[in-house]
Amino acid sequence: MQIARPHRFARTASADAPAFVTWRGLLPTYALAALATFAVGVFAVSWGTVHIAPQTTLRVLLGHLPFVPAGEHSAAIRAIVWDVRAPRVLLAGMVGATLAFCGAAYQGVFRNPLAEPYLIGVASGAAVGATLIIISPLYVTVWLLSPLPPAAFAGALAAVALAYGLARAHGRVSTTSLILSGVAVSSVCTSIVTYLMLTYNTRTLAILNWIMGGFNTASWKEVAIAAPYMLLAAVVIVPLARLLNVMQLDEDEARHLGVDVERLKLIVLGLASLATAAAVAVSGLIGFVGLVVPHIVRMIWGPDYRRVLPLSGFFGAAFLILADVIARSINPGYEVPIGVVTALVGAPFFLYLLRREGRRGHEAA
Amino acid sequence: MHNTWIRRLGPLLAIGLILAATACGGGSSKAAATPVKDNPTPITGVSTPPAFPLTVKRSDGATLTISEPVKKIVSMSPGATEIIYAIGAQDALAAVDKNANYPDAAKNFPTKIDAYEPNIEAIAALNPDLVILPGDNGGILAKLDGLKIPVLYQDLDKDIKTVDDVLGQITLLGQVTGHTDKARELVQSLSKRIDVIKQGVQGIPSQDAPSVYHELDSTYYTISTGTFIGNLYEILHAQNIAKDGAGVAYPQLTQEAIIAANPKIIVLADEAYGVTADSVKARPGWSAIDAVANGKIIAVDADLISRPGPRIVDALEDLARKIYPTRFQ
Numbered sequence: 047m048q049i050a051r052p053h054r055f056a057r058t059a060s061a062d063a064p065a066f067v068t069w070r071g072l073l074p075t076y077a078l079a080a081l082a083t084f085a086v087g088v089f090a091v092s093w094g095t096v097h098i099a100p101q102t103t104l105r106v107l108l109g110h111l112p113f114v115p116a117g118e119h120s121a122a123i124r125a126i127v128w129d130v131r132a133p134r135v136l137l138a139g140m141v142g143a144t145l146a147f148c149g150a151a152y153q154g155v156f157r158n159p160l161a162e163p164y165l166i167g168v169a170s171g172a173a174v175g176a177t178l179i180i181i182s183p184l185y186v187t188v189w190l191l192s193p194l195p196p197a198a199f200a201g202a203l204a205a206v207a208l209a210y211g212l213a214r215a216h217g218r219v220s221t222t223s224l225i226l227s228g229v230a231v232s233s234v235c236t237s238i239v240t241y242l243m244l245t246y247n248t249r250t251l252a253i254l255n256w257i258m259g260g261f262n263t264a265s266w267k268e269v270a271i272a273a274p275y276m277l278l279a280a281v282v283i284v285p286l287a288r289l290l291n292v293m294q295l296d297e298d299e300a301r302h303l304g305v306d307v308e309r310l311k312l313i314v315l316g317l318a319s320l321a322t323a324a325a326v327a328v329s330g331l332i333g334f335v336g337l338v339v340p341h342i343v344r345m346i347w348g349p350d351y352r353r354v355l356p357l358s359g360f361f362g363a364a365f366l367i368l369a370d371v372i373a374r375s376i377n378p379g380y381e382v383p384i385g386v387v388t389a390l391v392g393a394p395f396f397l398y399l400l401r402r403e404g405r406r407g408h409e410a411a
Numbered sequence: 412m413h414n415t416w417i418r419r420l421g422p423l424l425a426i427g428l429i430l431a432a433t434a435c436g437g438g439s440s441k442a443a444a445t446p447v448k449d450n451p452t453p454i455t456g457v458s459t460p461p462a463f464p465l466t467v468k469r470s471d472g473a474t475l476t477i478s479e480p481v482k483k484i485v486s487m488s489p490g491a492t493e494i495i496y497a498i499g500a501q502d503a504l505a506a507v508d509k510n511a512n513y514p515d516a517a518k519n520f521p522t523k524i525d526a527y528e529p530n531i532e533a534i535a536a537l538n539p540d541l542v543i544l545p546g547d548n549g550g551i552l553a554k555l556d557g558l559k560i561p562v563l564y565q566d567l568d569k570d571i572k573t574v575d576d577v578l579g580q581i582t583l584l585g586q587v588t589g590h591t592d593k594a595r596e597l598v599q600s601l602s603k604r605i606d607v608i609k610q611g612v613q614g615i616p617s618q619d620a621p622s623v624y625h626e627l628d629s630t631y632y633t634i635s636t637g638t639f640i641g642n643l644y645e646i647l648h649a650q651n652i653a654k655d656g657a658g659v660a661y662p663q664l665t666q667e668a669i670i671a672a673n674p675k676i677i678v679l680a681d682e683a684y685g686v687t688a689d690s691v692k693a694r695p696g697w698s699a700i701d702a703v704a705n706g707k708i709i710a711v712d713a714d715l716i717s718r719p720g721p722r723i724v725d726a727l728e729d730l731a732r733k734i735y736p737t738r739f740q
Contacts, residue, residue: 096671121699126667129696134666247527248510252684255630262630262666265695377657379668381631 072352079360083139086364090135090371095378096126103127134264137272137328138370139363141261142335144276144325146362148318149336150343150354151283154290155314156221157297162337163322166228166315167205170235172326175201176256177239181246194256195271195327202323205231210315218308221297224315258383259330261370268328279321280359283314287351290314294349334388335362338396345399365392465586470566471552477561480589481541485534487526488545488567492517493720494581497597500588505537513714513722535560541587563587567719568660573642574605574727577719601724605646608731611738612648621675621734622650624664624702626691628681631664639719643727647734649676670699676734677702680717682710709733 092103106127108114148163156165164170175197212227213219239257243250289310292300301307322336339362340354347353366384369391373384464478483505486492492511495501506522524533529551534542535558542555544564555562571577578598585594623644625634634640635656644651652672656662677700679686688708697703711733716726732739 094667095665096667122670122673125670125696125699130666130670133695244525244528247525250527252628255628255632260630262663267695374665377659377662379665380657380659381663381665 067350067352069352075347075353076356076360079357083360083364083367086367087135087139090138090367091127091131093371094126094131094374098123098127103131107132129265133266133269134261134370135367137264137269138261138366140269140272140276141325141329141332142339142366142369143359143363144272144279144321145332145336146339146343146365147280147283147355147359148322148325149362150340150351150358151279151290151314151318152336153340154293154351154354155311156225157294158221158225159341160337161225163318164232164331164333164336166209166224166319167231167235168202168319168322168326169331170232170239171205171208172198172202172323173239173253173257173331174205174235175199176330177242177253180252180256181242181249195268198256199323199327201235202326203319205235206315206319206323219311221311256330258385259332260373260381260384261329262381264328272324272328275324276321279317282317284352284355286310286314287355290351290355331385332366332388333385334392335366338392339365342396342399345403467563467583467587469562469564470569471547471564473556473564475561475563477541477587481561481587483537483539484541484543484588485524485537485539486511486543487524487529488543488719489513489517490567490571490577490719491543491545491580491584493718493722494584495588497721498581498585498588498590498593500584500590500593503588505539506534513720531555531558543584568638571639571719572637573639574646574723577639577723578602580719581721597721601721604724605727608727608739609646611731612646612735615648617648620648620650622652622672623676623678623734624652624669624672624674625678626681626686627661628684629686629690631666631669632661633664635660635662639723640716643716643723643730646727647731649734666696670696673700674702675705675707677708678730678733679708679710680713683713 088104091107092098092100102119102123106119106124110128145163149161152161152163152165153159155161176194178201179194179197206228209224209228209231210219212231213223215223239253243253289300289305292303292305293307293310295303297307340358343354343357343361347357366388369387370384372391373382373387376382376387463480464476467475467477469475480503482503484495484503485506486495486504487508489508489511492504492507493513495504496514496517501516504520506524507517507520508526509523510526511517511520511523522537524530526545526548529548531551531554534555539560542560542562544552544555544562545567547564547566552562552564565571565580565583571580578601581594581598581601582591585591585597625640625644627633633653633656634651635653636642636645636651637655638660641651641653652669652674653662653664677691679688679691688706688710691697691708692703702708711726711729715722715729728739
């Protein structure tokens with residue numbers, strides 16, 4: 047954005063930030079995080095209830111590249127590696143990255159540590175969309191396209207737009223009114239879903255199953271559907287990280303420093319909601335990742351949004367990929383809801399970091 | 412966010428899962444982690460003579476004593492409702508569950524109770540002398556007990572795990588309503604039909620026993636051997652790929668486990684929700700499964716197969732014809 051020269055303030059913005067770091071100086075950090083996430087992904091693809099040797103996995107995967115001989119593998123192994131595991135791991139990574147990244151962006155805009163990507167209605171709006179499809183005769187898995195993801199996507203965006211519109215006054219949207227209108231819209235959506243669930247009680251389980259989220263039915267189709275929105279959010283929001291840093295001071299102060307706060311909010315929230323809606327549409331509601339991963343990243347790497355945003359993305363991807371590995375490994379061959387795993391694994395780790403942080407603060411004082 | 416639903420519906424879930432999986436015949440059926448116990452509670456009253464007072468052991472361990480044939484039943488189980496009609500005891504019905512849809516008279520029954528959110532006042536107002544409960548939904552059992560309304564609580568997951576258990580229910584409901592003769596005739600005719608099937612599959616060598624994946628919904632929920640649906644496959648000498656479900660009655664399989672198990676037959680109980688042989692064939696990677704390659708994807712009527720009533724034998728015969736087309740016509 048052309049409206050500010052934030053690098054001058056980045057230095058003063060956070061007094062406890064050590065030395066000034068350029069974008070270029072951050073590249074090694076990004077590269078390392080990307081490499082680590084990739085390694086987690088490769089591990090996850092070669093891990094499963096059906097034992098397939100890592101070299102076999104790799105050969106099947108590479109066989110899909112041009113000019114690489116595919117090798118001789120049974121149809122089942124090819125199907126498991128390429129049609130089931132690879133898209134599943136990729137989708138889990140994409141959804142984890144999106145939720146954590148958008149969580150960080152939401153926290154930046156709202157300047158509220160409890161902000162998460164579901165805060166202003168994405169999740170509950172998507173749930174209404176998905177529920178309406180599940181109870182309707184449209185719930186047909188036509189062999190290429192299920193109407194469920196588009197409906198969830200539309201519901202999510204409608205709820206966010208409604209919350210945003212309700213909070214808007216005199217051309218401005220205060221973060222407080224946006225949170226409040228988001229909560230109100232979410233409550234209405236939640237009661238609609240609850241009512242529908244009880245009215246169409248033969249479909250209660252399909253609805254709950256969707257709400258609990260997961261990657262059991264992941265395929266390349268979902269990957270392709272969701273990827274553009276997620277990439278768009280990343281490509282546009284990451285360069286705005288410095289403005290988000292300035293925003294952390296105070297909205298009015300940021301305004302005086304020349305930041306077009308309203309526009310920044312609209313762009314960041316709009317794209318983050320779009321990406322989250324896409325994630326929710328293909329995976330259901332997976333809690334905890336969007337709230338906690340950005341905090342973990344902040345505790346380890348500090349509050350600079352140029353670190354928080356991309357590293358939340360990588361860390362969120364690795365986290366959800368591993369959570370999904372656990373979800374499909376606890377009872378080999380059977381699924382465990384992934385939301386259970388994210389909370390069970392993530393919460394204690396988060397608490398540990400919180401305690402450590404608290405002790406360190408105490409010692410420093 | 413989603414925790415709100417889980418919190419709100421937590422208690423409802425416990426039975427909801429069971430009901431939808433078994434009673435409603437929903438294509439999306441699945442159940443929570445209800446461990447399958449090895450010590451099936453004996454259904455007393457099956458072998459005891461029909462003399463009153465009749466004592467029945469409930470799933471919660473309490474004993475129900477019935478001193479005379481009941482005349483005002485609130486049946487919260489579509490399966491039990493089908494049995495009551497089949498033994499000609501329908502005059503004793505005061506209300507049926509909202510999901511009851513067979514026979515037509517049950518479907519059009521004037522008084523219906525929502526088994527998912529049972530309204531205790533609506534039940535009490537009917538002044539029933541027996542409430543048939545297939546699961547304890549939202550503490551309804553304690554409430555009914557508190558009002559001293561006799562409750563026949565026989566949990567679908569704990570006590571009705573085989574086709575024999577279903578026959579036991581018929582006998583029991585015959586005794587409870589005083590229609591013992593009709594119930595005995597029904598059990599005899601059903602047993603005869605089951606025996607025909609059993610003879611038909613006799614002598615199938617174990618290596619020829621087909622492996623089966625029974626799909627409850629499009630996210631791969633299925634049935635384990637510890638359920639009365641799983642029992643149908645045992646009777647048919649078919650191998651259920653979900654086996655004991657790691658202790659879960661209605662487990663969710665991973666896709667790779669299904670592909671690796673390579674079932675010879677796929678049974679769809681979710682056709683009502685748009686899953687068809689064609690849509691299964693179109694699933695990425697599923698062409699590696701024998702059942703898909705050989706076109707052995709069969710659909711069953713979810714209402715027939717998921718209700719512990721007399722029509723479970725219809726479901727058994729239907730499955731037998733579809734799995735062994737050469738042995739059964």
